[in-house]
Amino acid sequence: MFYGEILNSKIKYFKEFIIIFTLFILISTVIFHEKQYNNVNSKEIKRDYESQIIDLNKADLEQLMSLPGIGTVKAKAIISYRQAHGNFNSIDDLINVTGIGPSTLEKIRDYVTVSKTNEVQINMNNELKKININKADEKQLEKLPGIGPTKAKRIIEYREKNGKFNSLNELLNVNGIGPKTLEKIKNYLAF
Numbered sequence: 001m002f003y004g005e006i007l008n009s010k011i012k013y014f015k016e017f018i019i020i021f022t023l024f025i026l027i028s029t030v031i032f033h034e035k036q037y038n039n040v041n042s043k044e045i046k047r048d049y050e051s052q053i054i055d056l057n058k059a060d061l062e063q064l065m066s067l068p069g070i071g072t073v074k075a076k077a078i079i080s081y082r083q084a085h086g087n088f089n090s091i092d093d094l095i096n097v098t099g100i101g102p103s104t105l106e107k108i109r110d111y112v113t114v115s116k117t118n119e120v121q122i123n124m125n126n127e128l129k130k131i132n133i134n135k136a137d138e139k140q141l142e143k144l145p146g147i148g149p150t151k152a153k154r155i156i157e158y159r160e161k162n163g164k165f166n167s168l169n170e171l172l173n174v175n176g177i178g179p180k181t182l183e184k185i186k187n188y189l190a191f
Contacts, residue, residue, distance in 0.1 A: 052066075052111075053111060053112065053113050054066070054067065054111060054112050054113070055112070055113050055114065055115050055148070056078070056082070056088045056091070056094070056112050056113070056114050057082065057087040057088055057114060057115050058115065058142055058147070058148040058149065059078075059112075059148050060079075060148045060149075060150045060151060060176065061075050061076065061079060062150055063148060063149070063150060064078055064079070067107075067108045067111055067112065068107045068108060068111070069103075069104045069107045069108065070104070070108065073099060074097075074099045074100060074104070077097050077098045077099050077100070078094070078097050078100070081096065081097045081098075087114075087115075088114045089114065090114055091105075091109055091112055091113070091114055092105070093114075094108075094112075130188055130189060130190040131143070131144065131188055131189060131190065132189075132190045132191065133155070133159075133165050133171070133189045133190070133191060134159065134164040134165055134191060137156075138152045138153060138156060139152075141155055141156070144184075144185045144188055144189075145184045145185060145188075146180075146181045146184045146185065147181070147185065150176065151174070151176045151177065151181075154174050154175050154176055154177075155171070155174050155177070158173065158174045164191075165191060166191070167191075168182060168186050168189065169182075171185075
């Protein structure tokens with residue numbers, strides 16, 4: 001009987017050991033798999049951000065929202081700040097935008113730039129050098145105030161699909177060009 005109790009006791013401890021060991025293996029597998037999954041996703045996301053550097057002085061809402069930590073509210077705040085205060089002089093100016101703190105600034109610092117070129121070219125006589133809306137390429141259109149890469153591409157796509165622009169008001173048919181944008185660019189356009 002004494003050996004039976006010892007044997008039952010050892011079997012009981014062995015069963016407990018097996019159960020605990022099995023739980024440990026399951027939990028370890030789940031944790032390891034989750035860490036591995038998160039590492040893969042963060043690398044893929046980082047790669048997406050690195051594929052495109054965004055100019056804060058030309059970026060539209062969609063482009064800003066593609067930055068890490070920037071949603072609709074912060075993207076709109078960046079655009080509002082730019083419209084109220086003019087172009088950004090440095091990336092560090094973002095700290096003055098409502099909702100952009102030091103941690104958000106550091107998250108996006110490597111994915112943004114600030115252009116140093118003037119939006120509008122002025123010739124030697126201090127006259128505006130107008131851009132022909134029917135001949136301008138994407139880079140030329142991006143020099144217009146309020147026109148970033150996305151809107152420039154849309155203008156060209158509209159022009160290719162519908163033919164030459166005959167009036168300023170036709171630009172209102174381009175997705176993303178509203179009365180405010182048209183007002184900003186009208187003095188810089190030629191037909």
